[in-house]
Amino acid sequence: MATRSSTISVTTKRRHRRARASSALLGAAGIVLFLVAWEAVPRLGLVQERFLPAATTVIDRFVTYLFDSSFWASAGHTMAAWGIGLAISTIAAIAAGLIIGSSTFLRRATFTTIEFLRPIPSVALIPLAVLLFGAEIKSSLLLVIYASFWQVLIQVLYGVADVDPVAYNTARSFRMGRLARIRYVVWPTALPYIMTGIRLASAVALILAITAELIIGSPGLGEQIALTQSGNQVPEMYALILATGFIGVLINVVVRRVERSVLAWHTSVRGEAVL
């Protein structure tokens, strides 16, 4: 019996592996197709090359950038604005969310204010950032923090509201203190929500960091893109846009990895059925 089930599992595993290999192949084919089309369109003259340089030209520039220390410095500035902004807003949002969420009075009293401030687009703060900080990393930080704070705060509030009342009251019956209740009851319930908020905020934070650099001119990749655009260095501009895409992919992958490892104990990640 045992041998039979193990042979079955081996065949299904093999089939799974084959399916995954073929889907990876198909996905790679999709990217190759896209690159071929990108190469062909300017080469055939459908779009002039000074507007859309061929894929090989852009990739060539991109590789040149990889050996350019000033490129890495710009990328470092962008990542610093992203990282610092995300960290500050996450910590602030978790603290505020736990405080507001744990009291019905505060939750009701702040509801309208939060709903009013949250949809205000953070790009509306661009002129303010220019006046206060000028073309500095602080400008990027202001936009990044404002935009990502609400993403996390809302999720923390959802998470705290989702706490099982039975579990909470049990903890109270056992005379667990307020801090212990937050640590052992509220926090584990809210953690998946918080991670969702951080995942959303990390994408938004990159958008706002690049925006600040592009419009205000605070140092980073966005500023470089604006410079290449005004200098009419078209292939360089495309190469830098490609670079921001890779940063975006990198952030997505890393954040998902972190989410999985932080929530490794949670049923949604363990993949077991919830009964």
Add this chain to the structure above:
Amino acid sequence: MTTVKNALYALGLPAALVTLWWGLTIDSTSFYVPKPGQLAVTLWNEWVGERFLTDFLPSVGRLTAGLVATILLGILLGALIGSVRWLRTLTEPLLEFLRAIPPPVLVPLLMLLIGINNQMKVVVIISGAIWPVLLNTVEGVRAIDTVLTNTCRSYRIGGLARWKYLVLPSASPQMMTGIRQSLSIGLILMVISEMFGSSSGLGFTIVLFQRAFAIPEMWSGIVVLGLIGIVLSVIFQVAERRVLHWYHGLRKAQRDA
């Protein structure tokens, strides 16, 4: 009594904040922070009148056009990609990459390709805001309950009826999640595209005020942008409640059971 209490809860903190703001600025001569009354007067003077027609309406028009196109295209493409398996596998890595590009960097690119005009701004909005709708629709269509799919097949429900009664409703909760994310990205891109290259619109006007150091006017523009964001989110909530009322009902029934 409860309505009074609810109103107190809803308005208490905003009223307190405005009073605090008023109290702190009453005898300040700070250049950067306008007084509440001054801001209200500026808001009325600047935005109700000619500027409403020349800057506000074009911006809102471009935003609406961009968002409507985003939602339609996103759902259409998403439903297509989600329901054809080989197409989904083929495009998945490519879409993951395109989605990861921060949309604002597309503004200079599209300026170059299309020029500075209304189409450019609408295309900017679509190119940045479409990904949440598209990818969420793909996920929603892919994850349709197999029992429902098989039931439909057994009853030979096909063609348009299948889309209308099975695919679109099943995917709609996911779609609405995507649309909500798209709305805020669309608004951001509208402002950025106007700040970057434009001669009219909200983004352009706000930057103009800021460069002229017209601080109360600049703040009034920020308030207008905030109000647009709030109106958008209210419209979305009403629409979501109408489209997904069955879904919320279902969830509630499942929770209560």
